[in-house]
Ligand SMILES: Nc1ncnc2c1ncn2[C@@H]1O[C@H](COP(=O)(O)OP(=O)(O)OP(=O)(O)O)[C@@H](O)[C@H]1O
């Protein structure tokens with residue numbers, strides 16, 4: 001097997017007295033969809049924050065392509081080839097689709113923005129993802145939740161990142177849109193990206209992921225091959241009832 | 256065509272008017288005052304109007320930039336007052352060359368902006384709070400610089416006074432500028448359109464492009480021709496228009512401008528997208544304060560003096576009112592540099608118009624306040640329409 005594109009070792013992150021992450025190890029390969037599941041407050045968003053450079057871990061190491069890195073900000077993570085789709089999508093509602101797609105990485109001709117090239121690339125990218133928007137020049141605030149999410153994903157793909165991290169991407173979607181989104185994840189895997197995706201939904205992740213990591217109270221409470229794991233096993237690991245490789249439960253910690 | 260119309264109707268209903276709203280308001284104000292006093296739209300009065308707009312316009316432009324990042328600077332007037340005091344005192348009492356005095360005054364603006372920007376970017380305190388502290392501090396400094404007499408006159412025969420009061424563009428220069436601007440506008444629009452055609456992107460109809468060019472040419476030529484029947488286009492006013500145009504290009508066509516609008520729309524989203532939010536915030540405050548200082552310098556020239564009343568609190572309030580009346584949103588991320596110009600023309604038209612029909616300062620404040628309130632209402636309505 002190839003070397004991991006992303007690996008985390010012993011990641012710890014506390015908010016005051018609460019340990020959101022308590023020694024998390026994680027490895028991700030290219031052409032792989034890794035699902036991180038867990039209950040509310042398990043630490044999924046915090047983990048995504050650490051990988052995306054949005055939150056600095058208190059301890060632990062992160063390596064990209066085998067090289068140790070410090071992800072000081074989302075911009076730095078981006079330079080290391082890690083792109084993120086945040087739970088809140090992080091789009092500016094007053095900017096239009098093209099402006100949001102290229103925000104922070106605009107194309108220029110001389111000192112001026114190259115709107116024409118950006119608009120062209122925006123259409124191409126949205127076409128590849130089979131995303132339908134009425135126009136790429138409407139403010140993002142006027143789009144539906146599914147369209148906004150598609151824009152956020154398209155933005156993540158823009159610099160051909162090695163790793164794409166998505167936090168709760170299906171939470172705002174209906175059934176049909178969720179199905180479309182899962183197809184999209186498969187397309188990302190085919191394109192060779194390593195994908196980390198968090199979710200509440202066991203069923204969705206079971207269907208699409210290659211591997212599933214269960215977080216519970218800030219610790220990895222089981223790691224499964226999606227093809228072999230049963231729903232019962234996953235559920236047990238999520239709830240902490242009779243789970244395999246169960247971490248010792250420390251009350252006060254994360255809840 | 257019908258979709259264009261219904262689109263336009265939707266935007267009118269939901270108060271998302273862009274610059275059309277303030278432009279219509281300006282025309283309305285002019286029509287009202289013209290019907291009350293036929294001297295209002297005389298070339299002489301309009302030349303006065305443009306001359307009086309320069310100081311407030313530069314201040315309002317700074318306000319527009321800070322509003323774009325969703326903040327409010329309540330000390331622009333006080334800063335302009337301090338800059339005026341520095342200009343006058345340094346050149347008259349300290350014997351500095353007037354150039355150096357002007358540069359020193361502008362440097363004061365840069366420093367104030369840096370301090371404001373760092374406070375806001377580092378501590379996240381809303382600007383309207385700490386600029387209130389700044390207002391007191393700057394007013395105190397202004398009094399201190401002016402000294403016990405509280406007023407310093409600047410000789411009439413200095414370049415600053417000459418520039419601010421008596422310098423008008425020669426007709427040939429005005430027309431040359433009009434020609435160059437129209438050609439540049441048409442050229443870039445045409446070039447962009449050709450690229451879009453080549454790349455198979457949707458384009459605006461040629462007729463519409465032509466219409467825009469004709470409209471711009473008509474407005475510019477009309478202004479130059481009509482003001483030309485009197486004294487012509489004043490240098491300070493021309494400088495204001497140039498500054499507004501530059502700012503407009505910077506806001507719409509550069510990465511910096513995009514970052515400014517993104518930070519005003521959602522600062523956290525901008526940061527996650529990789530925008531250097533702190534630097535962008537600092538740049539907005541530095542630019543705004545620099546413009547406020549520049550306004551103070553121009554005010555010194557215009558009055559040929561600096562005194563304790565230069566940059567009074569009502570100047571700050573009027574500058575903010577002008578920016579909002581001109582169509583820049585109080586909620587951040589939406590607006591245009593041109594709203595500084597349109598807003599100031601509206602506010603100054605009200606000022607001179609009220610005077611012409613025999614009203615006093617109280618009437619002027621009341622009318623401006625009502626128009627400001629109307630603009631705020633429309634701004635809030637437009638915001639509601641967008642979010643729901
Ligand atoms: N900014 C913060 N300040 C304080 N505590 C926080 C903060 N963010 C998260 N936490 C705490 O850290 C723990 C993990 O939160 P996190 O948001 O990572 O969980 P999650 O698995 O994403 O939950 P959800 O499914 O609700 O999104 C929770 O106990 C939460 O209360």
Ligand SMILES: [Mg+2]
Pocket residue numbers: 044045046087167168
């Ligand atoms: Mg979460």
